[in-house]
Amino acid sequence: MDAKFAKISPFQVDPDKIPPLTDEDFAPAAENEKEAMVEKHKSVSYWRDAWRRFRANTVSMVALGIFILCLLFAFVGPLLIPYGYGDQYRASQKLAPMEFSKGEEKIASITGNCDAFFATALRPGSITALSKGDYYINYKGTTYAFTLTKALEKSVIVLDLDAEDPLVIVKESDIKDGTWKKSTPIEFTDTPAEEAAEIKLVTRVFPHVFGTDSAGRDLMARTMYGTRVSIIIGIVAALIVLIIGSIYGAVSGLAGGAVDFVMMRIVELIYSIPEVLIVLLLQVVLKDPLQAWFDSGTSAFAKAMGDLGSGIVSIFITFALLFWVTMARIVRGQVLMLKQQEYVTAATALGANNGRIIRRHLLPNCVGQLVITTCLQIPSAIFLESFLSFLGLGVSAPMASLGSLCSDAIETLSIYPYRLIFPGIILTIVVLTLNLVGDGLRDALDPRLKR
Amino acid sequence: MAGYIIKRIAVAILTLLVIMCITFLLMNAVPGSPFLTEKSTPEQIARANAKYGLDKPLYVQLFNYIKNYLKGDLGTSLKMQEGTAVSKIIFHQGKFRLSIKLGVYALLLAIIIGIPLGCIAAYNRGKWIDGFLRVLTTVGVAIPTFVLATLLLVSFAVKLKWLPTLSSSLTSFKSYIMPVVALSFYYTCYIAKLTRTSMLDAINQDYIRTARAKGVKTRSLILKHALRNSLIPVITYLGPVLAGIITGSFVIESTFSIPGLGRYYIQSVLTRDYPVIMATTVVLSALVIFMNLVVDIAYKIVDPRITLTGKED
Numbered sequence: 001m002d003a004k005f006a007k008i009s010p011f012q013v014d015p016d017k018i019p020p021l022t023d024e025d026f027a028p029a030a031e032n033e034k035e036a037m038v039e040k041h042k043s044v045s046y047w048r049d050a051w052r053r054f055r056a057n058t059v060s061m062v063a064l065g066i067f068i069l070c071l072l073f074a075f076v077g078p079l080l081i082p083y084g085y086g087d088q089y090r091a092s093q094k095l096a097p098m099e100f101s102k103g104e105e106k107i108a109s110i111t112g113n114c115d116a117f118f119a120t121a122l123r124p125g126s127i128t129a130l131s132k133g134d135y136y137i138n139y140k141g142t143t144y145a146f147t148l149t150k151a152l153e154k155s156v157i158v159l160d161l162d163a164e165d166p167l168v169i170v171k172e173s174d175i176k177d178g179t180w181k182k183s184t185p186i187e188f189t190d191t192p193a194e195e196a197a198e199i200k201l202v203t204r205v206f207p208h209v210f211g212t213d214s215a216g217r218d219l220m221a222r223t224m225y226g227t228r229v230s231i232i233i234g235i236v237a238a239l240i241v242l243i244i245g246s247i248y249g250a251v252s253g254l255a256g257g258a259v260d261f262v263m264m265r266i267v268e269l270i271y272s273i274p275e276v277l278i279v280l281l282l283q284v285v286l287k288d289p290l291q292a293w294f295d296s297g298t299s300a301f302a303k304a305m306g307d308l309g310s311g312i313v314s315i316f317i318t319f320a321l322l323f324w325v326t327m328a329r330i331v332r333g334q335v336l337m338l339k340q341q342e343y344v345t346a347a348t349a350l351g352a353n354n355g356r357i358i359r360r361h362l363l364p365n366c367v368g369q370l371v372i373t374t375c376l377q378i379p380s381a382i383f384l385e386s387f388l389s390f391l392g393l394g395v396s397a398p399m400a401s402l403g404s405l406c407s408d409a410i411e412t413l414s415i416y417p418y419r420l421i422f423p424g425i426i427l428t429i430v431v432l433t434l435n436l437v438g439d440g441l442r443d444a445l446d447p448r449l450k451r
Numbered sequence: 452m453a454g455y456i457i458k459r460i461a462v463a464i465l466t467l468l469v470i471m472c473i474t475f476l477l478m479n480a481v482p483g484s485p486f487l488t489e490k491s492t493p494e495q496i497a498r499a500n501a502k503y504g505l506d507k508p509l510y511v512q513l514f515n516y517i518k519n520y521l522k523g524d525l526g527t528s529l530k531m532q533e534g535t536a537v538s539k540i541i542f543h544q545g546k547f548r549l550s551i552k553l554g555v556y557a558l559l560l561a562i563i564i565g566i567p568l569g570c571i572a573a574y575n576r577g578k579w580i581d582g583f584l585r586v587l588t589t590v591g592v593a594i595p596t597f598v599l600a601t602l603l604l605v606s607f608a609v610k611l612k613w614l615p616t617l618s619s620s621l622t623s624f625k626s627y628i629m630p631v632v633a634l635s636f637y638y639t640c641y642i643a644k645l646t647r648t649s650m651l652d653a654i655n656q657d658y659i660r661t662a663r664a665k666g667v668k669t670r671s672l673i674l675k676h677a678l679r680n681s682l683i684p685v686i687t688y689l690g691p692v693l694a695g696i697i698t699g700s701f702v703i704e705s706t707f708s709i710p711g712l713g714r715y716y717i718q719s720v721l722t723r724d725y726p727v728i729m730a731t732t733v734v735l736s737a738l739v740i741f742m743n744l745v746v747d748i749a750y751k752i753v754d755p756r757i758t759l760t761g762k763e764d
Contacts, residue, residue: 268462269465269466269469272466272739272740272743273466273469273470273473273736274694274697274698274735274736274739275694276697276698276701277474277731277732277735277736278470278473278474278477280701280716280717280720281474281477281478281720281728281732282477284720284721284723285478285480289480379593383595386597387595387596387597387698387701387702390595390597390702391701391702391705391717403595403597406597406598406601407597409601410601410706413601413604413605414605414609417605420598420601420602420605421602424594424595424601424602427595427598428590428593428594428595428598429593431595432589432590432593435589435592435593436589
């Protein structure tokens with residue numbers, strides 16, 4: 001087929017040489033012939049094209065890989081280690097990396113009905129079921145230590161949740177003659193310990209890979225949690241900036257004239273305010289009103305915000321108030337440029353309304369720019385959050401972010417430098433990989449900007 | 452040119468006024484009073500409020516602030532150094548000078564190291580030194596200032612004991628090293644990256660090819676022809692650098708316990724010392740705004756092609 005058409009070029013028309021058309025030429029194309037045509041002319045979509053360019057960029061691909069590892073560390077990691085970010089292990093404070101306290105080697109992990117366990121299992125007599133030695137019982141996130149000696153066989157270990165130290169060892173005789181009274185009387189049942197709860201003695205526990213802090217909290221769990229908080233703050237802040245900035249910029253660019261003039265003067269004004277001064281002030285100002293709102297709020301929104309804490313919410317508010325201006329400028333610039341393209345004029349001439357022009361022509365053409373700017377906004381938001389947390393204003397304990405972990409490490413820096421180094425390195429890696437991914441995205445999505 | 456400068460100064464003053472209003476509103480949005488302590492009675496608070504004019508309506512207070520600032524009176528401290536004039540605290544107790552010195556040294560270091568590094572990288576494009584500098588600067592812009600500052604502190608002051616731990620008054624040359632390096636590192640790396648990029652852009656221009664064709668040596672080609680033209684993005688960036696150095700100085704000053712303006716600002720915010728908050732905000736903002744103005748004018752000198760009035764977009 002191809003050979004036949006190639007011969008009929010308009011420049012060398014020689015009617016005699018055109019082979020006569022036969023019936024065969026008018027036969028419908030076979031299925032495989034159609035497929036070959038489709039295959040040949042398969043259009044490469046914008047995103048597929050960008051992804052191909054991105055994949056060819058080794059540095060960005062490696063950075064993306066490392067960033068995904070960071071994400072796994074932050075979001076999947078906590079499921080794999082037996083420690084929580086707020087759990088305090090009394091016997092294992094100030095441990096160095098990869099260590100675990102002696103006591104934790106004999107941690108008794110009790111699952112099942114723990115209250116029943118304490119009420120029944122360790123009642124007189126049943127205690128002999130356990131061998132002598134040091135025991136650490138992890139109950140609801142707190143580890144309690146007790147030493148089982150011969151003398152204690154005549155004692156009861158009771159759980160008194162009203163007492164300061166909930167795990168009390170009381171002599172059997174004191175209970176009998178009424179010397180010791182518990183606020184809520186224990187109801188001894190005859191259920192054997194093994195039935196009430198499953199007692200498992202673990203001989204070797206998971207080490208504290210990053211060590212523990214002065215309150216006995218596992219630092220790796222805290223770092224994982226902090227990475228998660230930092231990344232989420234970065235992404236949410238970037239999205240806030242994206243939404244406010246792009247709407248503002250698009251409206252300004254599309255409206256033009258006096259509206260544009262006034263809107264851009266506002267942007268310039270905000271742009272020239274040294275934002276950090278206002279940010280610090282905002283953090284302090286918003287603290288009490290936000291807390292009051294959380295406490296009074298019954299709506300689900302207020303509750304969800306209350307879970308985040310006033311520090312994080314005020315970081316979001318700060319971004320919504322001050323940091324959208326760069327995005328607004330970029331979007332306005334794009335809109336102004338795209339507005340003058342011929343295809344927009346053509347669309348207008350064909351009677352397309354503003355909404356259609358925005359949806360079909362402007363948005364798809366500046367989406368690359370939006371993705372790039374948003375992606376590069378994330379590390380800068382993480383930077384700002386860590387800066388605020390470092391100064392003691394952002395996230396507060398027991399919550400953690402990479403910045404607040406670094407800040408916590410400062411006091412004991414000369415003795416335990418690794419407490420700063422681990423979160424510091426992870427913060428650097430997250431920011432570095434995001435920067436590199438952003439650069440790669442810029443090269444891939446907007447080849448005109450390639451440097 | 453003169454008209455443009457006058458216009459910019461007017462805008463700068465307007466911006467400062469807006470900043471004053473925002474700061475004032477934010478300060479007063481905090482519930483409670485700066486005089487509220489466990490011991491104070493309502494009468495005492497009322498008396499203190501009356502003494503400092505805090506009982507007047509808000510717009511009167513704001514108006515008084517602006518009026519006094521125009522007269523050059525920054526008010527008196529309410530809490531941190533009660534009764535002392537704020538201008539005295541900022542300007543005569545060495546705080547302003549300390550912060551300015553720190554900032555200027557950091558800025559100079561960033562320029563003096565960053566621009567040559569960028570030139571070296573562009574000059575040796577593709578060679579190992581370019582690769583090394585690229586890695587260094589890319590990692591450099593990802594290290595938070597406080598991590599770098601504390602690592603420097605631990606390694607050089609605590610472990611190696613080469614440099615003093617407490618830089619509090621910044622008396623000796625040695626005490627400046629760590630704060631200035633920590634403060635300027637990010638910007639050094641950024642300026643080096645920026646210089647490299649714009650230098651490579653400049654090298655591809657026609658006039659460079661012409662000069663090369665005329666037999667100009669590569670070294671002087673870079674230093675005389677390319678550098679001048681590649682400095683424009685760097686100069687544009689100096690405004691944000693200054694704002695960033697002020698931000699960084701908050702962290703640096705608290706890490707190295709330097710009693711500068713940044714640390715004082717944080718303290719004043721935390722203790723809610725209204726006049727001090729206002730004065731520090733205005734002074735620091737004025738500094739940043741003034742620097743941006745200088746940068747815009749410096750543009751014109753480096754590149755006469757730029758028309759100042761049309762640069763708004």
